Amino acid sequence: MTVLTRRQTEIYNYLRDNxxxxxxxxxxxxxxxxxxxxxxGSLYKHIMALINAGLVEPFTGNKQAGVRLTIQDQAEDELAFGLPFIGTIAAGKPIEALETVSYMSVPDALKTNKPCYxxxxxxxxxxxxxxxxxDWVVIEQRDHARxxxxxxxxxxxxxxxxxxxDQQSSEKxxxxxxxxxxxxxxYHPEQVQIQGVLVGQMRSYR
Amino acid sequence: MTVLTRRQTEIYNYLRDNxxxxxxxxxxxxxxxxxxxxxxGSLYKHIMALINAGLVEPFTGNKQAGVRLTIQDQAEDELAFGLPFIGTIAAGKPIEALETVSYMSVPDALKTNKPCYxxxxxxxxxxxxxxxxxDWVVIEQRDHARxxxxxxxxxxxxxxxxxxxDQQSSEKxxxxxxxxxxxxxxYHPEQVQIQGVLVGQMRSYR
DNA sequence: TAATTTGTTTTCTTTTTGTTCTCTTTTTCT
DNA sequence: AGAAAAAGAGAACAAAAAGAAAACAAATTA
Structure with missing residues (x-):
């Protein structure tokens, strides 16, 4: 799995979209x-990181051709990239307090158009x-659920x-x-803080 | 594919449009x-590059014919769209006989570096x-398994x-x-044809 | 024939671009 | 708060690209 910094992800998204x-x-x-x-020089470092991650095609030597996106990222339908991967669920901390460990490519079918992690x-x-x-789970960030x-x-x-x-009311x-x-x-509702709702799940057998 | 420089692209676009x-x-x-x-002389170099790339028809000798455009558009990279999505597993047909319905982007963690679908x-x-x-399953294409x-x-x-x-032998x-x-x-080994091995799984709760 | 146009080659200068460096600022993690 | 990582600015350099200009030969035109 490829680990990108936030700026690298921003730049990659810009390149993909444009x-x-x-x-x-x-x-x-x-x-x-x-x-x-x-x-x-600053941009150069980021681009090199993307090339290193295989997300962007390398500069063609010194022929100043610039940057070209690689094939796999042009996928129209199930294009997916960059949900923040936050860590394990047993961390015992509010999600907002958790730092993004890395980013994980997730198929569109497994996420919503709301913020997910x-x-x-x-x-x-x-x-x-x-x-x-x-397993990995894709969570839509929400503070309420049905x-x-x-x-x-x-x-x-x-x-x-x-x-x-289940059985949500004002008292329990x-x-x-x-x-x-x-x-x-x-529980009492005050005891429980909803951090998100499950929208997708993934497992590797490797 | 030949990579054009910026000026070459500009000139090619002008010729195509005009x-x-x-x-x-x-x-x-x-x-x-x-x-x-x-x-x-400067333009000449650019035109020659376009001719070399097969985008423009060569000058017709020295008969002052100038440049003629070919019908050919700029060759586009062939794009890959993630893993082929073949259909449902209960189809009752060999995988090779099934056609790719669409393509699905799959996280790296859920696939191998061998051919998958x-x-x-x-x-x-x-x-x-x-x-x-x-559920969706990611299958590595193989004809044998452990x-x-x-x-x-x-x-x-x-x-x-x-x-x-399990219990694979030459007889059963x-x-x-x-x-x-x-x-x-x-089963007898002749009855069973292995089409691939599970390497990943995904589920949507939407 | 002489003059002109046109493709072609060559030499030179300027501009652009990738690349590397050092340094400062900002963000993130402990 | 302090350390580490990330991000950014800016300068400097070499190579590539781009362009200008001159010169030449073949073809066309006058």
Whole structure:
């Protein structure tokens, strides 16, 4: 998995979105203008990082051809790149407090058009729902959910878990694990902070 | 593909857009006027580059015919669109016989560096392994597998399924579903054709 | 034939561009 | 708060690209 910094992601997104607007491969100076930068040398470092990551085609020697996007990133339909990967879900911190570890390419089919992020599941609390230890989950950032949805919930500001949510009212709500050996608990709404709702899941067998 | 310099691209675009405006093929001096250049020799270099790239028809000797445009548009890179999405797994046909329905971008973590394709799971045969009806699976194209791996297997040339493979020998092999209500079957190796091995899985909750 | 146009080559200068460096500022993490 | 990483500015350099101008030969035109 490719790890990009925030600026690198911004620049890559700009290149991807504007690839068709250039009559030919743009020069570093030209890109600087579009990106609001004053120094070629600074942009150069970012471009080299993207080339190193295989996201951008290298400069053609010293023929000053500039930068061209690679093939895989031109995919029209399922183009996907750059959801922040935040870490594991058992971190016990509010999502906003977690730093983006890296970015992860996620198919469109697994995310929504709202802000999303990726977590890696730690533990077996959702095993009966087909979500296993080590899986990645795509979470739409939200502070509310409907009954029956699977949510990332922060309990008493200390423990983050992935659970079904149910029986929400002004006095209580229920968090239900999908694991026979674990039991559901009822909380006061003030105890529970919803961090997002599950919209996608991925697993690697390698 | 030949990479054009900026000026070459500009000149090519001008020629393409204005080909119909010339009563006959323009001379270099005439083109210099239109392009705001003072030197034939400079333009000559650019034109020769375009001829070399096959984008412009060569000068017809010294009969002052000038430059003629070819019909050919600028060659575009052939784009790849991620992994081929072939369809559902219960299709009952060999994978090779299936045509690519579309392409799907898949995170690096879910694929290998070998040829892979994507299938959508139909049925509940792997439900106890956390693979549900409607999930997408990433399959590495292979005709053999190790015991314990999850494979796409074509049985008797008629039925494609996703199963664990086990107890492979020259006389038999076993295909084991991950579903309590379904039972494992033993086959002769000739009956079973392995189409690939599971390397990734994805699910959407939208 | 002489003059003119045109493609072609060559030499030279200027501009653009990739590349590397050092230094400062900003952001991020501990 | 302090350390580390990221981001940016700016200068300097070499190579490539671009252009100007002159010269020449072949073809066309007058």
């Amino acid at each position: 690839a068709d607007n250039f009559v030919c491969a743009p020069s570093l100076d030209e890109l600087c203008g579009h990106l609001g930068m004053a120094s070629r 990726v977590l890696q599941v730690k533990g077996e609390s959702m095993i009966d729902a087909g979500i296993y230890d080590g 009954n029956g949805e699977i949510v990332v919930a922060l309990i008493d500001n200390s423990e983050a878990t992935l659970k079904f949510i 709500l229920m968090l239900v694990p999908a694991n026979e050996s674990m039991s559901a608990f009822t | 080909a119909d405006n010339f009563v006959c093929a323009p001379s270099l001096d005439e083109l210099c006027g239109h392009l705001g250049m003072a030197s034939r 994507v299938l959508q799971v139909k049925g509940e045969s792997m439900i106890d392994a956390g693979i549900y009806d409607g 015991n314990g791996e999850i494979v796409v297997a074509l049985i008797d040339n008629s039925e494609a399924t996703l199963k664990f493979i 092999l076993m295909l084991v579903p991950a579903n309590e209500s379904m039972s494992a079957f033993t």
